Every structure is written in C-alpha cells, then in structure tokens.
Amino acid sequence: MVTPCPSLGPPAPYVRRNVTHPASxxxxxxxxxxxxxxxxxxxxxxxxxxxxxxxxxxxxxxxxxxxxxxxxxxxxxxxxxxxxxxxxxxxxxxxxxxxxxxxxxxxxxxxxxxxxxxxxxxxxxxxxxxxxxxxxxxxxxxxxxxxxxxxxDERPQNPPYLGIVDRVLHAAGYGFIVTDGGEKVYFHRNAVHGGLEFERLTEGDRVALNIEAGEKGLQATTVVPAPPGVPAP
Missing domain, CATH: 3.30.160.100 (Ribosome hibernation promotion factor-like)
Known part of the structure; x- marks a missing residue:
C-alpha cells in the first residue's frame, strides 16, 4: 500500500528583492x-x-x-x-x-x-x-x-611700470606681461581697468601696470593702457 505524501500547502508567494547593481x-x-x-x-x-x-x-x-x-x-x-x-x-x-x-x-x-x-x-x-x-x-x-x-593718495596717479602683453589665456582668465625691464608678471582679468577689456587683449599690447610680490612670484594689481606717445624700449 502506497502512503500518499502529505500536502505541502500552497507555494510561498514570490518576493522580489531589490538588489542594486554596482553599475547603477x-x-x-x-x-x-x-x-x-x-x-x-x-x-x-x-x-x-x-x-x-x-x-x-x-x-x-x-x-x-x-x-x-x-x-x-x-x-x-x-x-x-x-x-x-x-x-x-x-x-x-x-x-x-x-x-x-x-x-x-x-x-x-x-x-x-x-x-x-x-x-x-x-x-x-x-x-x-x-x-x-x-x-x-x-x-x-x-x-x-x-x-x-x-x-x-600717496601713490602715483599712473602705474609706474610699462610692458607688453606676452600671453593671454582668455578661457582661464589670466595672462602674463613682460615689463620693459624684462620681468615676467602674472595678471588676472580682475586687474584690467582703464578702458581695457580683458577679452580684447592680445599679445604685443602696450600697457602700464602696478606690481606686487605674490605667493608664486610677481603679479600685476592694476593693468591699464600705456600713456600715449611712450615708445617701447
């Protein structure tokens, strides 16, 4: 005589597990x-x-x-x-x-x-x-x-140094000027004043500037147009 297997009841409900893939x-x-x-x-x-x-x-x-x-x-x-x-x-x-x-x-x-x-x-x-x-x-x-x-008020009205724009990185917002004395000076776009527009500066432009010692070297605090009639050295 064969004994029937006891009923195991209805199958357990399927539970979806939320496993987040590493790629997600x-x-x-x-x-x-x-x-x-x-x-x-x-x-x-x-x-x-x-x-x-x-x-x-x-x-x-x-x-x-x-x-x-x-x-x-x-x-x-x-x-x-x-x-x-x-x-x-x-x-x-x-x-x-x-x-x-x-x-x-x-x-x-x-x-x-x-x-x-x-x-x-x-x-x-x-x-x-x-x-x-x-x-x-x-x-x-x-x-x-x-x-x-x-x-x-004790400072001179015009920046005391003259130079030419050596390089301008318009996208980065800064550039470099070579003074008449041969020193290379960093300048930021915020230092450009006196009618000059940073976006229009090009290599070779004649400028006047104030210079201070920065953390990584000389930097111009003010860059303005050079006085008219002042020749390059």
Missing part, C-alpha cells in the same frame, strides 16, 4: 557629481555677476551642509563685491585632536593684493569653527583695505 550605484554617483558641479558653477556665475570674480574652494568639510556653505559664500561674495583684490579663497577643515581648544579646525586662506590672509579657528563643532574663522577673515580683509585706502 556608479551612475547615481556620477549624476550627483554632475549636480554638485552644476551648483558650484551657478554660484561662481553669481559671484561674477556681483563683480567679485572670486572662486571659493572647499576641502574636508563634509560636516558642513549645503545651506551653511551657501550662507558662507553669500557673506564672502558680499565682502568681495565691488573689489578686485580677492580671487581664489580656500576653506579647509581638519581634526586637531586638541580637546582643550576644540577637536575641529577651519582654515580660511586667500591672496589679497599679493598678501596672503589666513584665519584659523578651532571648536568642538566644525560649523562654529567655520563661523569664527570667517569672522576673523572678514576683519583682516577690512583692516587691510582701510590701511591701503589711507595711503592711496
């Missing part, structure tokens, strides 16, 4: 990266529209939210508006390990007219350290501008 994760990462670059590009465009031309670079500040970064960038853009002395500003975070002064540190650094201004602050919270560092940086920039404004 890579696609999402690329999409988010493009979105972040787009946002940064829009903010750079906003800075240029305000007349500052300044670019802000963030490093190791993952704890700082996008809203907090946007608020800080708005403060710095307001500080740079109407001026051409601030170009590239860097904000770098790191852990200090010093519990007495706070375990998080923010360093804000920028070249302002050939002088590097650096503000460093530490706190237990990275956002607090950022606010304090930005406050200190703003004070130093305003102090430097006030000092230079006081001595502005």
């Amino acid at each position: 994760l890579s696609a999402w990462a690329r999409l988010l990266g493009r979105y972040a670059r787009c946002i940064r590009g829009r903010r750079r465009d906003e800075n240029r529209k305000r007349g500052s031309g300044m670019e802000i670079h963030w490093s190791h500040v993952e704890e700082i939210s996008e809203d907090e970064r946007h608020a800080i960038e708005a403060r710095l853009s307001a500080l740079a508006a109407g001026h051409t002395d601030m170009i590239d500003l860097r904000i770098v975070g790191r852990g200090t390990g010093h519990h007495r002064h706070g375990g998080k540190e923010i360093r804000v650094a920028c070249q302002v007219r050939g002088r590097e201004i650096v503000a460093v602050r530490s706190a237990d919270d990275l956002g607090l350290a950022l606010d304090q560092a930005i406050d200190a940086f703003e004070r130093e920039v305003r102090k430097l501008r006030e000092i230079r404004s006081t001595h502005r």
Whole structure:
C-alpha cells in the first residue's frame, strides 16, 4: 500500500528583492557629481555677476551642509563685491585632536593684493569653527583695505611700470606681461581697468601696470593702457 505524501500547502508567494547593481550605484554617483558641479558653477556665475570674480574652494568639510556653505559664500561674495583684490579663497577643515581648544579646525586662506590672509579657528563643532574663522577673515580683509585706502593718495596717479602683453589665456582668465625691464608678471582679468577689456587683449599690447610680490612670484594689481606717445624700449 502506497502512503500518499502529505500536502505541502500552497507555494510561498514570490518576493522580489531589490538588489542594486554596482553599475547603477556608479551612475547615481556620477549624476550627483554632475549636480554638485552644476551648483558650484551657478554660484561662481553669481559671484561674477556681483563683480567679485572670486572662486571659493572647499576641502574636508563634509560636516558642513549645503545651506551653511551657501550662507558662507553669500557673506564672502558680499565682502568681495565691488573689489578686485580677492580671487581664489580656500576653506579647509581638519581634526586637531586638541580637546582643550576644540577637536575641529577651519582654515580660511586667500591672496589679497599679493598678501596672503589666513584665519584659523578651532571648536568642538566644525560649523562654529567655520563661523569664527570667517569672522576673523572678514576683519583682516577690512583692516587691510582701510590701511591701503589711507595711503592711496600717496601713490602715483599712473602705474609706474610699462610692458607688453606676452600671453593671454582668455578661457582661464589670466595672462602674463613682460615689463620693459624684462620681468615676467602674472595678471588676472580682475586687474584690467582703464578702458581695457580683458577679452580684447592680445599679445604685443602696450600697457602700464602696478606690481606686487605674490605667493608664486610677481603679479600685476592694476593693468591699464600705456600713456600715449611712450615708445617701447
């Protein structure tokens, strides 16, 4: 006699498991990266529209939210508006390990007219350290501008150096001038004034300029047309 097998009941319902393929994760990462670059590009465009031309670079500040970064960038853009002395500003975070002064540190650094201004602050919270560092940086920039404004009348009306444009990188926003004394000087598009247009500068144009020592060598703080009738050496 054959004993029938007991019933196993109805089959278990099929459950679809959502397993994300690694390729999909890579696609999402690329999409988010493009979105972040787009946002940064829009903010750079906003800075240029305000007349500052300044670019802000963030490093190791993952704890700082996008809203907090946007608020800080708005403060710095307001500080740079109407001026051409601030170009590239860097904000770098790191852990200090010093519990007495706070375990998080923010360093804000920028070249302002050939002088590097650096503000460093530490706190237990990275956002607090950022606010304090930005406050200190703003004070130093305003102090430097006030000092230079006081001595502005003592400067000669026309830039004291003459030279010719040696190279212009229009897409990058900078170029080089060779002075009549044979020195090669870097200049940024924000230094071009006096009726000159950076987009129209070409090699061989005769210019007058002010020169200051920068972090990586000589740089022109002002580039204007050369006085008429002044021959090249």
